[in-house]
Amino acid sequence: MQLYKSQTLKVYNSLTSKKEIFEPINEGHIGMYVCGPTVYSNVHLGNCRTFMSFDMIFRYLKHLGYKVRYVRNITDAGHLENDADEGEDKIAKKARLEQIEPMEVVQRYTVDFHNTLQKFNLLPPSIEPTATGHIIEQIEIIKGILEKGLAYEVNGSVYFDVAKFNESYEYGKLSGRKLEDMIANTRELAAQDDKKSPQDFALWKKAEPQHIMRWPSPWGDGFPGWHLECTAMSTKYLGETFDIHGGGMDLKFPHHECEIAQAEASNGHAPVKYWLHANMLTLNGKKMAKSTGNNIFPNEMFSGENDILSKPFTPSVVRFFMMQAHYTSILDLSNEALLASEKGFHKLMDSLELLDKLETAPASDFDVATWKQKCYDAMNDDFNTPILIATLFEAVKHINLIKEGKESIAEADKNALKETMHNFIFEVLGLDHKLDAQGDSDKLPGVVDLLIQLRNEARANKDFATSDKIRDQLAALGIQLKDGKEGTTFSVS
Numbered sequence: 177m178q179l180y181k182s183q184t185l186k187v188y189n190s191l192t193s194k195k196e197i198f199e200p201i202n203e204g205h206i207g208m209y210v211c212g213p214t215v216y217s218n219v220h221l222g223n224c225r226t227f228m229s230f231d232m233i234f235r236y237l238k239h240l241g242y243k244v245r246y247v248r249n250i251t252d253a254g255h256l257e258n259d260a261d262e263g264e265d266k267i268a269k270k271a272r273l274e275q276i277e278p279m280e281v282v283q284r285y286t287v288d289f290h291n292t293l294q295k296f297n298l299l300p301p302s303i304e305p306t307a308t309g310h311i312i313e314q315i316e317i318i319k320g321i322l323e324k325g326l327a328y329e330v331n332g333s334v335y336f337d338v339a340k341f342n343e344s345y346e347y348g349k350l351s352g353r354k355l356e357d358m359i360a361n362t363r364e365l366a367a368q369d370d371k372k373s374p375q376d377f378a379l380w381k382k383a384e385p386q387h388i389m390r391w392p393s394p395w396g397d398g399f400p401g402w403h404l405e406c407t408a409m410s411t412k413y414l415g416e417t418f419d420i421h422g423g424g425m426d427l428k429f430p431h432h433e434c435e436i437a438q439a440e441a442s443n444g445h446a447p448v449k450y451w452l453h454a455n456m457l458t459l460n461g462k463k464m465a466k467s468t469g470n471n472i473f474p475n476e477m478f479s480g481e482n483d484i485l486s487k488p489f490t491p492s493v494v495r496f497f498m499m500q501a502h503y504t505s506i507l508d509l510s511n512e513a514l515l516a517s518e519k520g521f522h523k524l525m526d527s528l529e530l531l532d533k534l535e536t537a538p539a540s541d542f543d544v545a546t547w548k549q550k551c552y553d554a555m556n557d558d559f560n561t562p563i564l565i566a567t568l569f570e571a572v573k574h575i576n577l578i579k580e581g582k583e584s585i586a587e588a589d590k591n592a593l594k595e596t597m598h599n600f601i602f603e604v605l606g607l608d609h610k611l612d613a614q615g616d617s618d619k620l621p622g623v624v625d626l627l628i629q630l631r632n633e634a635r636a637n638k639d640f641a642t643s644d645k646i647r648d649q650l651a652a653l654g655i656q657l658k659d660g661k662e663g664t665t666f667s668v669s
C-alpha cells in the first residue's frame with residue numbers, strides 16, 4: 177500500500193489563504209509546476225532556497241508514493257527588465273553588454289544554475305522546458321484569447337484586456353487585490369503607451385528593429401510576454417488543470433495572477449488546485465541586493481571567498497540551514513546561524529554512525545513507532561521541516577542515552593529507527609553526507625604527500641624523532657605509510 181493512503185497531507189493554499197487537505201485530481205498522480213529561473217546571471221542564493229523548498233516538497237510527495245510529474249521551466253526569452261512590459265529583455269541586455277549571442281548568455285547561466293542546484297543535491301525535474309522552445313504554443317494561446325475578445329492588438333503587440341476579463345472572471349483573486357483599487361493607485365498611461373489600461377499586460381510584444389530575439393507571428397515579428405510561457409508549458413505538460421503550482425512569493429503578483437487570467441481566458445476554468453509560495457531569504461536581517469553589497473553567491477559560500485562569513489560552508493550544511501525554517505517563513509542567513517547549523521548537521525550525522533553500532537536488548541525504552549508517526553505528522557502539516565528536524569533530534573537524544581547504557585533498544589526498533597532516520601534525512605530533506613565530506617577528501621592526497629615530503633626531509637637530516645612522529649600520528653588517523661623502492665606510498669583504512 178502506498179504511504180499516502182495512510183497519511184493526511186495538508187498544504188497551505190495561497191489561493192484560499194487556508195491550510196487544506198491535499199487531494200490530487202487523479203488519485204496517485206500529481207502534476208506540479210514551478211516557475212524556473214531567468215537565465216541572465218548566476219543563480220542567487222534566495223532563488224536556490226525557493227528551488228530547494230520545492231525539491232523538498234517533490235521529494236516528500238514521491239516518498240509518500242505519489243507518481244509526480246514535476247515541470248520547472250527555464251525562462252530564456254521575454255522577461256523584460258522591470259518585470260512588466262517595458263525595458264529591455266534581461267537576456268538581450270546581458271548579451272549586448274558582454275557582446276555575445278543571447279543564446280550564449282542562456283547557455284552559460286543555465287549551466288551555472290544546474291551545477292549549483294546539483295551541489296545542493298536537488299533532484300532534476302521531470303521536464304525542464306524553455307520559453308523559446310514553446311513559441312508556437314504561446315502564439316496559439318494568444319490567438320484563442322483574441323478570438324474570445326479578451327485581448328487586443330495594437331501596432332504589432334497584443335495585450336490582455338484585464339477590465340474585459342474582470343467582467344466574467346475575477347482578476348486579483350490570488351494576490352487579494354481588487355481591480356478598482358489597482359486602477360485608483362496606478363499612474364496615467366504614457367502618451368506613447370499602446371495599452372488601453374495600465375493593468376493590461378503584454379501577451380506578445382512587437383520587436384523593434386534592433387531587437388535580436390524575435391520570432392514571426394500573425395502580428396509581425398516579436399516575442400512573447402513573460403507571463404505567457406508558464407501558461408503554455410504548464411498546460412502542455414500537465415493539462416488545463418493540475419495540482420500544484422509553486423514559485424517564489426515575489427511572483428504572486430503580477431506573474432501568477434496573470435498566469436491564472438491567461439489560463440481562465442483560454443480554457444474557461446481555473447488552471448491550478450493548490451498554489452504554493454516559498455518565502456525569501458535575507459542576509460544579516462536585510463534584503464539581499466547586489467547593489468548594496470548585501471549579497472552572497474552559493475559558490476562564494478562553498479569556497480569561503482567572501483567578506484560576510486568567517487569560513488567556508490559545505491552545500492549540505494547550507495541545505496540543512498535552509499531546511500531549519502518553514503518554507504513559507506522568511507529566513508535570515510548569518511554567520512552565527514550557519515555555524516549553529518553546521519554543529520547541528522554534524523551532530524545528526526554522528527548520531528547515524530552511533531546508531532549503526534548500538535547494542536540491542538530484548539526490549540525498547542524508546543517508542544519508535546510513535547516517534548516515526550511524529551516525523552510524518554510534521555511533514556504532513558504543510559511540509560514543516562523545522563518540526564521534522566526537532567523530531568529527528570529527539571531520536572538523537574535517545575541514541576545517545578542508549579549508547580551510554582541509560583536506555584535500551586530492541587533489534588526491530590533499531591532497524592525501524594535507522595530506516596526512518598535515513599528516509600527523512602537523505603530522501604526527504606535531501607541532505608548528503610558524502611557531499612559534505614567530498615571537499616575534504618579531494619585535498620587528502622596533496623596533504624599526505626606534503627607530510628611524506630617533510631618526513632623524508634627529517635630522515636635526511638637524521639631527525640628520526642620527527643619522522644617517526646609523522647608516521648605514527650598519520651597511522652593514528654588511519655593513514656598508513658609504506659616505504660618501498662619507488663618511494664613512500666600511503667593507504668587509508
Ligand SMILES: [Zn+2]
Binds near residue numbers: 210212406
Ligand atoms: Zn512562471
